Amino acid sequence: MSDTSPAPTPRRARVRAPELIGEGGWLNTGDKQYTLADLRGRIVILDFWTFCCINCLHVLDELRELEESHRDTVVIIGVHSPKFVHEAEHQAVVDAVERYGVEHPVLDDPQLATWKQYAVRAWPTLVVIDPEGYVVAQHAGEGHAHAIARLVEELEAEHEAKGTLRRGDGPYVPPEPEPTALRFPGKALRLPSGTFLVSDTTRHQLVELAEDAETVLRRIGSGERGFADGPAAEAAFSEPQGLALLEDGSVVVADTVNHALRRLDPATGEVTTSAGTGRQWWQGSPTSGPAREIDLSSPWDVAVFGGKVWIAMAGVHQLWTWDPVGGTVAVAAGTTNEGLVDGPAAEAWFAQPSGLAATADRLWLADSETSALRWVDLDGHVHTAVGTGLFDFGHRDGAAAQALLQHPLGVTALPDGSVAVSDTYNHALRRYDPATGEVTTLATDLREPSDAVLAGDDIVVVESARHRLTRLRLPEEAVRVESVAHRTRRAATEVAPGRLRLDVIFQAPSGQKLDLRYGPSTRLLVSSTPPELLLKGEGPDTDLSRDLELNPAVTEGVLHVSAMAASCDDDPANEYPACHVHQQDWGVPVRLAEGGADRLPLVLAGMDEEAGEAGEV
Known part of the structure; x- marks a missing residue:
């Protein structure tokens, strides 16, 4: 008699998740403070971000679909971990959460306390915690929503069977909207008439103001996040930013989160799309060609030159x-x-x-x-x-x-x-x-x-x-x-002068395998500031591990590491599996000191068995 029972779930490393702490407190929770114990029974995804970082903003958008489709089992928590001094100001974080439409709880961690507890090294980093409070995955960079969605489905099935999954409403409490004419405007353009056209970024509109720069004359766009051409009342944008006037009197708009350029006819209010597909550009995608067929990536401003x-x-x-x-x-x-x-x-x-x-x-x-x-x-x-x-x-x-x-x-x-x-x-x-x-x-x-x-x-x-x-x-x-x-507020990593082993840890996400059809599927580029910091090991190669030699005469600097790996869905029944590029850039401040570390591990994607090791540095 054949065994038809389902295959056992692969064992994951059991690393207890550290507590969530942050001097700035919690946002989007109705002033309630949370601990991990309060979230037991839910799948928790920590998003370590800072609002200056474009890659972090990309991840916010990647997570929207996952957040909506698993709202009763998944709790996403943004852990705001500042790079710039301004980003450590609590009101600045409050503003950013509204500006970018963050619809989940956010922990304001101005002193990077939780960042350090989780040994995070890059913005953005995503950490997945299972319903029993254990870390089961960590991904640096963007482009991991697909892999995390599969992991979430596995965790739902596993913990539903164990009785450790708790469904229900999450802790998110939306803030009250403010009645201002503009809401976090991004860019402005003076039209030939003397009026001002403003990208009203958070409300996903363009607003024309009178010459006094205050009186609203008209709004262009439905006000709902979307991607649609048409007349002023029906067109839709997603966090528009830059504006530029063309010779024919039309205005080109950097429609940032739609990864597109839009064109506005000021005379009629009609909006059309001039460039971009609505999809984000990824490594390996075409970089030139017919404008409506090429993916763009967060165009922020435009100018005629x-x-x-x-x-x-x-x-x-x-x-x-x-x-x-x-x-x-x-x-x-x-x-x-x-x-x-x-x-x-x-x-x-x-x-x-x-x-x-x-x-x-x-x-x-x-x-x-x-x-x-x-x-x-x-x-x-x-x-x-x-x-x-x-x-x-x-x-x-x-x-x-x-x-x-x-x-x-x-x-x-x-x-x-x-x-x-x-x-x-x-x-x-x-x-x-x-x-x-x-x-x-x-x-x-x-x-x-x-x-x-x-x-x-x-x-x-x-x-x-x-x-x-x-x-x-x-x-x-x-x-x-x-x-x-x-x-930058990040503490420098103490490393020993001389030989330093750099290991970029990559494990293909569950259900994927390395794409080796056209040769090596990984790439590593290393440089330093100042350049004299590196005596050996700079430049590109396909191996994700490398021996560096640090100059003892340079006491501190920054190691710039860029890693990329390609993986494809591992499904023999699918003749054309979907493939995914995982990429992350790190700027790692280092200080040379006797007795410092002689190995620098950086997690690109997947953690599992490497979890404890990655947290040692």
């Missing part, structure tokens, strides 16, 4: 172009690696470009994650005016080489050839003068300024977190402020 529309493609740390005449898109600059590297367009590195402004001979850009002001010349070379890298930021005026910004999102060309920078996390408007190389402060006490536009002798600033446009007179002289410098 050199006859084409340039796109700040924040989601992949690149600049792309769209040709409205030819109807094509293509990569213009950047490698998809995250960092600050100047040079020819094809070799440059960016970190979440989020603001663009064009002059006759330069395309200025706010490179937010490096807290940098950068520019592209007519020959396609990339230059940095202000900023040093991913982990240095602050508010410091003076010579550009010493000046500091903090996560700027906007840049505006001024009539005298200088540029104004919406220095978002410093709540300031800054000015850089290429003629003198000096950075000054134009205004302070703004609340998360994300863009600014000229209006005669005035500059109108988008105060995103005050939900309004603010008109300022351009001063003849800037106001100097006291200098403040910061480095």
Whole structure:
């Protein structure tokens, strides 16, 4: 007699989940404080995120479908773990939770207490806890929703059979909506009529304001998150951001979460789609071709430069172009690696470009994650005016080489050839003068300024977190402020000088296997800041483990690690299995010290048997 009983569930590592602690307390729970014991019987997914991080915002969107389809068994908890000083402010976290439509409880962890308990090393990281309170999986980076959904189904079946699954309503309590005309506006554009068009990001609309920058004339978009063309009342956006005026009088819109460029006819209010498919671009996808057939990734701003529309493609740390005449898109600059590297367009590195402004001979850009002001010349070379890298930021005026910004999102060309920078996390408007190389402060006490536009002798600033446009007179002289410098809040990992074993841990998610059809399915790229930190081991290779040699003469720095692995669904009955790319970039601050670690493990995807080991560093 054949055995028809179901195959046993594979054994998972049993690692007790540490308690959830955070000085900032809980959001989206109706002021109730929770412990893991309160959630026993539910499948808990911890999403370690920070609101500056585009990859974290991608994960928020990836989790929406899982959150809805398993609402009675799964509780998603965002653990907000700040990188920038501003992100440690509680009100800033409250604002971000509303701004990005987070519909689950969030633990505000400004001191990274829970981050450290779970040995997290990268934003974003997802941790799955079973109904009995044990960690069963950990995934760094984005693109893991498919694997986690399969794991959730396995856990539901396993714990339903054991009697340890508890169904019911979750702890999420939505906040009361605020009755403001705008809600977290992103970017603004002055139309030829003198009115202002504003991307009302959180309400998924465009709003036209009168010349006073206050009176609402009309709204474009249904106000519901969606992706639909049509007349003003029926069109749908998803967190729109950048706006640019084309020669024919139409407006191109960076429809960020729809991964698309939309086109608005201001005369009729009609909205159409010009570029993008609505799907997010992944490694291996085409990067040029007919605009409506190519995937984009979180376009954040747009500007007309050199006859084409340039796109700040924040989601992949690149600049792309769209040709409205030819109807094509293509990569213009950047490698998809995250960092600050100047040079020819094809070799440059960016970190979440989020603001663009064009002059006759330069395309200025706010490179937010490096807290940098950068520019592209007519020959396609990339230059940095202000900023040093991913982990240095602050508010410091003076010579550009010493000046500091903090996560700027906007840049505006001024009539005298200088540029104004919406220095978002410093709540300031800054000015850089290429003629003198000096950075000054134009205004302070703004609340998360994300863009600014000229209006005669005035500059109108988008105060995103005050939900309004603010008109300022351009001063003849800037106001100097006291200098403040910061480095990222993450503690450095102490490592021994000399040989360091780097292991990127990858385990194909349940139901998948490595894709070896076309050769190696993994890739590892390593570099460092400063470059002198690495004596050996930099560059690309296909092995996810590598021996590095650290320079004893360099006491501290940052290891930049980019890993990628491809896996496919392991189903012999499926002739065309779905394949998935897992990618993560780490910037690991290290301090060289005798007796420090000689091994650095980083978890790319899957944890199971590696769980305890990954938590040792």
